[in-house]
Amino acid sequence: MLRKTPTITRSKSLGKTAEPGPVQVPAPGEGKRGEQGYLGYLLRQAHAAVRLTMERTLADLGVTSPQFAVLTMLNAYPGLSGADVARLTFLTPQTVGVIIRNLERDGAILMTPHPVHGRIQQWTLTKRGATLLKACRERVIALEKRLAGGLDAKAEASIRRWLANVATELQED
Template sequence: MSRKSAAAARPKTAYKATAPSGDVRVPAPGEGKRGEQGYLGYLLRQAHAAVRLTMERALADLGVTSPQFAVLTMLNAYPGLSGADVARLTFLTPQTVGVIIRNLERDGAILMTPHPVHGRIQQWTLTPRGATLLKDCRERVIALEKRLTRGLDSKAETTIRRWLAGIATDLQQDQVD
């Protein structure tokens, strides 16, 4: 059998398609194992990567990264957090949060105050500048969230939010035990 006819005899599936050069083509999101056939954990990670890249692009001209947005969001929701608390809530390393906090403080977006009892613990809060910056960021992130929920009714959105929160809650138990 010639090479050409052997190739023609193979089933043509999206995830094993070949490029004109004969190289195996990497499937696009939604194809093969990057689609409904994929592992849920992989699909969650793929979706997260797509959301994060889109968010980075939406916030770029404000000079804010996705991790900085997460830090600002958590400090707005829970004023007075320590750097270690922020790291836990944002799924970032303490070292990364330390760099982010220094940069946000330098830019006047957050302010440090010593803990009233444990003087070595630094507590962080948003400044008015930080609150304004977060407001500008949130407008863009809300637009992205609307895009994510396009086509969902409120019941489906609530179900998905509960499912995602439930995954985190359930799997967190594995880390505690």
């Protein structure tokens, strides 16, 4: 699908006598949005593209990208508290609270009190939640295949290792 490249007009307060024409905003992959860009910006740009595609992919299932992240973590680590889920999904505790209430209301997750610390609520997937996650995962796996489409196994492993190392190294900051 061809997309029209947006233009940005400059302010008249540039102090120049002649008004320059509109500036063409580069498309993803061009200029500073391409290989010339900062790594952090490129990571954010890629994340935004993946998240938007994931949102569209999961929309008819009634699942958002953050809900998918919560379901995934609860499947991987049953019994997490809301605070743990927030840390693992990079979401605020308030956002996770809303997501958890909605998933619980829809019967996808179940709360049980912590066996020792009764005030801590632990969350696990229900059968309905596991079924929903399975449907989501099929679509997300297809997206992941698109992401890794031009990579051989060695290159994909290298990129995964690099991304994990970035998170590990910068966690200290």
